[in-house]
Amino acid sequence: xxxxxxxxxxxxxxxxxxxxxxxxxxxxxxxxxxxxxxxxxxxxxxxxxxxxxxxxxxxxxxxxxxxxxxxxxxxxxxxxxxxxxxxxxxxxxxxxxxxxxxxxxxxxxxxxxxxxxxxxxxxxxxxxxxxxxxxxxxxxxxxxxxxxxxxxxxxxxxxxxxxxxxxxxxxxxxxxxxxxxxxxxxxxxxxxxxxxxxxxxxxxxxxxxxxxxxxxxxxxxxxxxxxxxxxxxxxxxxxxxxxxxxxxxxxxxxxxxxxxxxxxxxxxxxxxxxxxxxxxxxxxxxxxxxxxxxxxxxxxxxxxxxxxxxxxxxxxxxxxxxxxxxxxxxxxxxxxxxxxxxxxxxxxxxxxxxxxxxxxxxxx
Numbered sequence: 001x002x003x004x005x006x007x008x009x010x011x012x013x014x015x016x017x018x019x020x021x022x023x024x025x026x027x028x029x030x031x032x033x034x035x036x037x038x039x040x041x042x043x044x045x046x047x048x049x050x051x052x053x054x055x056x057x058x059x060x061x062x063x064x065x066x067x068x069x070x071x072x073x074x075x076x077x078x079x080x081x082x083x084x085x086x087x088x089x090x091x092x093x094x095x096x097x098x099x100x101x102x103x104x105x106x107x108x109x110x111x112x113x114x115x116x117x118x119x120x121x122x123x124x125x126x127x128x129x130x131x132x133x134x135x136x137x138x139x140x141x142x143x144x145x146x147x148x149x150x151x152x153x154x155x156x157x158x159x160x161x162x163x164x165x166x167x168x169x170x171x172x173x174x175x176x177x178x179x180x181x182x183x184x185x186x187x188x189x190x191x192x193x194x195x196x197x198x199x200x201x202x203x204x205x206x207x208x209x210x211x212x213x214x215x216x217x218x219x220x221x222x223x224x225x226x227x228x229x230x231x232x233x234x235x236x237x238x239x240x241x242x243x244x245x246x247x248x249x250x251x252x253x254x255x256x257x258x259x260x261x262x263x264x265x266x267x268x269x270x271x272x273x274x275x276x277x278x279x280x281x282x283x284x285x286x287x288x289x290x291x292x293x294x295x296x297x298x299x300x301x302x303x304x305x306x307x308x309x310x311x312x313x314x315x316x317x318x319x320x321x322x323x324x325x326x327x328x329x330x331x332x333x334x335x336x337x338x339x340x341x342x343x344x345x346x347x348x349x350x351x352x353x354x355x356x357x358x359x360x361x362x363x364x
Contacts, residue, residue, distance in 0.1 A: 002352050005348070010055055046092050048346075049096055049101075056104070087136075094156055095159070095364055118169050122168065174237065181230075191225075194208055210333075224279075231294070243295055262276050265280075278315050286351050308352075
């Protein structure tokens with residue numbers, strides 16, 4: 001299924017190797033063209049390696065594999081040199097690079113680096129509040145908060161426990177997961193982007209947005225992180241009480257989709273000419289397909305296929321671009337415009353992989 005989108009994505013990745021063989025893609029494109037990211041200090045580098053590993057598994061093309069291996073070594077150096085590691089996004093960075101490499105090839109150095117990333121990630125856990133701090137110095141009171149995106153960083157910790165037998169990683173992941181569910185999900189099953197705690201007591205303070213329309217709105221990508229993050233946690237925890245919550249959050253996502261099944265950048269908008277966020281659609285599809293493995297839901301899968309059809313038919317970056325999906329939105333409050341986003345491209349290809357290879361061994 002989605003043969004056009006699959007071929008287009010694989011061809012685009014192959015074309016990009018010439019320019020991005022020894023460096024990463026920028027987080028977002030500029031005029032629909034990705035720029036070189038040679039510093040490797042952002043939160044997004046793993047999405048390029050993740051695309052390469054997916055492409056290798058889909059094609060067997062050795063150039064995809066060797067390119068991914070070379071970039072994974074750059075990320076290995078990053079973790080050991082502690083470059084840009086004061087972040088919870090070590091899961092995004094290393095699940096889709098070194099964990100992926102280890103799962104595909106069994107490489108011992110990749111496994112070692114990914115476990116080192118898990119070690120650094122658990123250092124960001126605050127006992128007061130029971131959460132993993134998102135960004136910045138652990139001493140900075142203004143950063144005493146979690147963000148909904150971190151649901152996607154927790155699989156690195158669950159994986160580390162599986163590989164090492166040491167429960168400390170999964171214990172912290174579990175604590176953060178349930179704290180997040182108790183904070184970022186509102187009574188109507190929309191979500192906060194970020195949530196603050198009192199540094200002195202650990203008490204809950206307030207939920208605010210960083211990239212959404214307002215503190216009371218529902219940032220589309222944040223809602224999608226919940227649609228995917230809960231199934232990933234269920235994969236490890238097997239807590240069946242999560243199903244009801246997942247269903248409500250996913251229903252909420254669907255209820256706020258416009259007629260063409262591609263969300264606006266914030267779900268406070270359901271029609272009009274506000275920008276979309278195709279990356280949120282791709283993320284949500286992956287989550288729906290993951291949960292469907294445990295709790296089959298034909299209605300949800302049908303809605304996911306409609307989102308994928310819309311992306312394939314209307315949002316491929318076929319002209320004057322080196323990306324895959326158009327109309328992704330990084331951060332509109334910061335002035336972002338519709339562009340390609342490297343995570344949107346990754347999750348779109350992951351969704352295609354899941355659809356065509358239901359038994360694919362996921363990197364998360």
